[in-house]
Amino acid sequence: MAMQESKKKYFGGFQHRKFHDSKVCGCKMSLGVYLPEAYYAEESPVPVIYYLSGLTCTDENASQKSGIQRYADEHGIAVVFPDTSPRGHNVDGESDSWDFGVGAGFYINATESKWKHWKMYDYVTKELPVYLMEEFPNIDTTNASLMGHSMGGHGALTIFFKNYNKYKSVSAFSPICNPINCPWGKKAFGGYLGANLEAWKQYDATELAKGYKGPKTEIFVDQGTADSFLEEQLLPENLKAAVEANPSIDMRLEYRDGYDHSYFYIASFVEDHIQFHAKHLKAEF
Amino acid sequence: MAMQESKKKYFGGFQHRKFHDSKVCGCKMSLGVYLPEAYYAEESPVPVIYYLSGLTCTDENASQKSGIQRYADEHGIAVVFPDTSPRGHNVDGESDSWDFGVGAGFYINATESKWKHWKMYDYVTKELPVYLMEEFPNIDTTNASLMGHSMGGHGALTIFFKNYNKYKSVSAFSPICNPINCPWGKKAFGGYLGANLEAWKQYDATELAKGYKGPKTEIFVDQGTADSFLEEQLLPENLKAAVEANPSIDMRLEYRDGYDHSYFYIASFVEDHIQFHAKHLKAEF
Numbered sequence: 001m002a003m004q005e006s007k008k009k010y011f012g013g014f015q016h017r018k019f020h021d022s023k024v025c026g027c028k029m030s031l032g033v034y035l036p037e038a039y040y041a042e043e044s045p046v047p048v049i050y051y052l053s054g055l056t057c058t059d060e061n062a063s064q065k066s067g068i069q070r071y072a073d074e075h076g077i078a079v080v081f082p083d084t085s086p087r088g089h090n091v092d093g094e095s096d097s098w099d100f101g102v103g104a105g106f107y108i109n110a111t112e113s114k115w116k117h118w119k120m121y122d123y124v125t126k127e128l129p130v131y132l133m134e135e136f137p138n139i140d141t142t143n144a145s146l147m148g149h150s151m152g153g154h155g156a157l158t159i160f161f162k163n164y165n166k167y168k169s170v171s172a173f174s175p176i177c178n179p180i181n182c183p184w185g186k187k188a189f190g191g192y193l194g195a196n197l198e199a200w201k202q203y204d205a206t207e208l209a210k211g212y213k214g215p216k217t218e219i220f221v222d223q224g225t226a227d228s229f230l231e232e233q234l235l236p237e238n239l240k241a242a243v244e245a246n247p248s249i250d251m252r253l254e255y256r257d258g259y260d261h262s263y264f265y266i267a268s269f270v271e272d273h274i275q276f277h278a279k280h281l282k283a284e285f
Numbered sequence: 286m287a288m289q290e291s292k293k294k295y296f297g298g299f300q301h302r303k304f305h306d307s308k309v310c311g312c313k314m315s316l317g318v319y320l321p322e323a324y325y326a327e328e329s330p331v332p333v334i335y336y337l338s339g340l341t342c343t344d345e346n347a348s349q350k351s352g353i354q355r356y357a358d359e360h361g362i363a364v365v366f367p368d369t370s371p372r373g374h375n376v377d378g379e380s381d382s383w384d385f386g387v388g389a390g391f392y393i394n395a396t397e398s399k400w401k402h403w404k405m406y407d408y409v410t411k412e413l414p415v416y417l418m419e420e421f422p423n424i425d426t427t428n429a430s431l432m433g434h435s436m437g438g439h440g441a442l443t444i445f446f447k448n449y450n451k452y453k454s455v456s457a458f459s460p461i462c463n464p465i466n467c468p469w470g471k472k473a474f475g476g477y478l479g480a481n482l483e484a485w486k487q488y489d490a491t492e493l494a495k496g497y498k499g500p501k502t503e504i505f506v507d508q509g510t511a512d513s514f515l516e517e518q519l520l521p522e523n524l525k526a527a528v529e530a531n532p533s534i535d536m537r538l539e540y541r542d543g544y545d546h547s548y549f550y551i552a553s554f555v556e557d558h559i560q561f562h563a564k565h566l567k568a569e570f
Contacts, residue, residue, distance in 0.1 A: 009511065010549035064548065067352050226294065263349065264295035 003030075011073040012037030015063060018135065024119040024127050025086040031128070032063035033136060038076030045140035047168075047281035048078040048132070049274075050124060052152030052159075055184070056103045059083045062149070065263035071274035077281060078139045080132065082124055084151070086117045099184050100191055106179075107155030108203045110192035118192055121203075125159055125166070145277040149173040149266060150229070151184070157205035157219065157239075164214035169280035171220035171273045173266050174227050177239035178206040184233050206235075209242040209249055218250040219243070220276050222269055224259030252276075288315075296358040297322030300348060303420065309404040309412050310371040316413070317348035318421060323361030330425035332453075332566035333363040333417070334559075335409060337437030337444075340469070341388045344368045347434070350548035356559035362566060363424045365417065367409055369436070371402045384469050385476055391464075392440030393488045395477035403477055406488075410444055410451070430562040434458040434551060435514070436469070442490035442504065442524075449499035454565035456505035456558045458551050459512055462524035463491040469518050491520075494527040494534055503535040504528070505561050507554055509544030537561075 006017045013036040022029040039046050049072070053062050059081045062068065072079045085105035091114060094101035105120035129141040145168045148156035153175025160170035179185020180200045189200040201207040223236050230236075236253060243251040254272075259265040291302045298321040307314040324331050334357065338347050344366045347353065357364045370390035376399060379386035390405035414426040430453045433441035438460025445455035464470020465485045474485040486492040508521050515521075521538060528536040539557075544550040 008545055008547055008549045009509075009543045009553070011553050015549050064350050067355070067552070069549075070352070070552075224294075258294045260293055262293055264293045264300050264354075267352070267355075268294070268296050 003028075010034065010069050013039060013069070013073050015069065017059070017063075020131055020135075022086070022123055022127060024122045026117040027086045027088050029086070029123070030059045030083050032059045032081035033132070034063070034069045034072055034079040034081075035136065035139075036073040036076050036078060039078060039136075039138050045138045045143075046076050046078050047143040047145070048080055048139050048141060049145045049147055049277055050080050050082065050128075050156070052082065052107060052124065052146065052148030052155040053084050054148075054150030054152050055084070056098050057084050058103070061263070062266075065267065066270055067267040068270045068274065071271045075274055075278040077274065077278065078136070080128065082128060085120065089117050091115065091117075100187055104151065104188060106151055106188045106192065106203070107159060108189075108192060111199065112192055112194055115192050120155070121159070124155070125163060143168065143281055145169040145281055147171045147173075147273055147277065148175065150261065151176055153221075154179055154205060158203050158208055160219070161205065161208035161212050164212070164217065169218075169220075169277050171222065171276055173222045173269070174224060174229070174234055174261055175205065175221060175236070176234055177221070178204060178235040180204045180207065181238065182233045182235055206238045206242045209239060209246060212246055212248055214248065216248050216250075218252060220252045220254075220273065222254045222256065222273070224256045224261065224265045226258050227261045229261055288313075295319065295354050298324060298354070298358050300354065302344070302348075305416055305420075307371070307408055307412060309407045311402040312371045312373050314371070314408070315344045315368050317344045317366035318417070319348070319354045319357055319364040319366075320421065320424075321358040321361050321363060324363060324421075324423050330423045330428075331361050331363050332428040332430070333365060333424050333426060334430045334432055334562055335365050335367065335413075335441070337367065337392060337409065337431065337433030337440040338369050339433075339435030339437050340369070341383050342369050343388070346548070347551075350552065351555055352552040353555045353559065356556045360559055360563040362559065362563065363421070365413065367413060370405065374402050376400065376402075385472055389436065389473060391436055391473045391477065391488070392444060393474075393477060396484065397477055397479055400477050405440070406444070409440070410448060428453065428566055430454040430566055432456045432458075432558055432562065433460065435546065436461055438506075439464055439490060443488050443493055445504070446490065446493035446497050449497070449502065454503075454505075454562050456507065456561055458507045458554070459509060459514070459519055459546055460490065460506060460521070461519055462506070463489060463520040465489045465492065466523065467518045467520055491523045491527045494524060494531060497531055497533055499533065501533050501535075503537060505537045505539070505558065507539045507541065507558070509541045509546065509550045511543050512546040514546055
C-alpha cells in the first residue's frame, strides 16, 4: 500500500486519500474522502455517508470501483471510505487468513488481548468523526448515514442499530446479516471476542433488530441472487424475520436477479442507495 | 494475474473476462468484453468500441474503474478491453521498466527480432475482430469505434488514421499525441522498431494526421490540465497543429480544468465519449 496522500478531481469534487494517526487502533490509518462540489460551493455544510468495505478491502477498493461519487456529487453528499482493520501491528497470524486479522476488522471492539488494537467500532463511530471535523470542517458529521458491503454491510447495520440517534439511515449491499450463525462471523467473533455468546449478539444485526427500540425506521438491504456467499454466510432472511417481528423497523429487501458479490454488482445499484440516503439526509435542511 | 474466465452481471448486461490463444502475439491473451442488454435482447447485432488502455494496465483496469459500461449499456454498445502487451514470453528485460516491454505494447508491430511477439497492432486490428466474431456473434465488428487512454489513446488515434475505412470514430483521453518527440515514444519506438525514423512515423498520430487523406472526419481528444505528463509526454498541441493544416480532420480538443491522468478523470468524462461514438455508430442503423 503506497503511503502517499492524494487529491484528485473526480466529477465536480475531489477524491482525497488521507492518513492519520489513530489512537484507538494504535497505528496510522488510511482513508478515502470524497468531497462533492457542494462542499466548496455552498455555505451550509454537506451531509456525509460512511461507506464500510468488505473483507480484504482497503479504503481504496470502493473509492475506485463503486462509482458512488457520481451520485454523491449530484446530491451534494460527502462519502468517507475507512480502511477495514488496523495494519502494521504484526500480530502473530494477523495475515494468515483473508477473513480474519488484517483486512477483517468486522467493525467491532475486540476484547481478546491479542487483538487489543482491533477497535474498528470505536474508530468508525468515535474517532473518525472527530478527525473529519478537524480536517474537513464543511462536512456535517451530525448529518450522517451508513452504508457498506458484505462485512461492511454488517458493520453499517450494527452501528446503526446501536446508534440510531447518531445516524439518519442505513443501507447495505450483501451484508453479513447474522454473523453469530455463519462461518465468517463465528470465526471472527470467536477470535476477537472469545467464547461469550452474549458479547457476540451485541454485534449481530439480526439480534440487534430483535431488540431495537428506537424511532420507526426503514433499512435498505440489497442482495444479488447469484452471490456465492448468500446461503452460507449472508442470511438476509434471518434479518428479515427479525424485522417482521419488530414494528419499529421496515426493511426494503431488494433481490437483484443474476448479480453476484462483486463491485460490478455494487456499481449497478449504488445510485438507488444514494437516493435512499439523500431522502433521509436532506430532511434535515 | 488470476487466469480464470468470468461473467458478471453489470448494469443491464454482462462483463466477461476471457482468455484466448493469440497467434500473432504467440501467447495466451486476456481481455474484457462488456455486452450490453441489447446484445441479448435485439435481433440486430450491436456495435462495438475497442477501449485501449495505458502503460502498466491489463485488460482489467478500465473494466473495473472507468465506469464506461453504464453508458455503453444505455446506448446498446459492446466494449472490448484488450490487454496492453503479450505476456509470459520471458524476454530478457521485459519487466525491467514500466514503460517498455510487458504492459507497454504501444499498439505497434515490433520489427526488432528480440520483440518479435510484440505485435499489438495486428492483434487489435486483425486477430481480435476474428476472435470476437466467433465468440460473440451478435457483436457487429464492422460497426466499430476506437478509444483509449494515454498509450492507448495513441493506439486508438494511430489505428484510426491507418484504417479509417474500418472504424467509424475515434476518441482519446490524454493520448500520447506525438511519440516520436517524447521520451516514452522514443524509448518504445527505438526498442521495438530500431533507429529508423520513417518506421516511427507510421505509428505517430501527429505525423499520420499530416498525411491523412481519408473522408472528412472529426476526432475527439480529452485532456486534463493537471496531468503531470502533459507537457513532456502527451503534446496535444502538436496534434492540433497538424490537424489544423489538414482540412479533412476536425479535432474536438477538450481541456478539463484541474483533472489529472487517473481513472477518476476518465470516469468523470467517459459519458461524453460514449455519446460521441454513439452518434457515429448509430448512423449505420
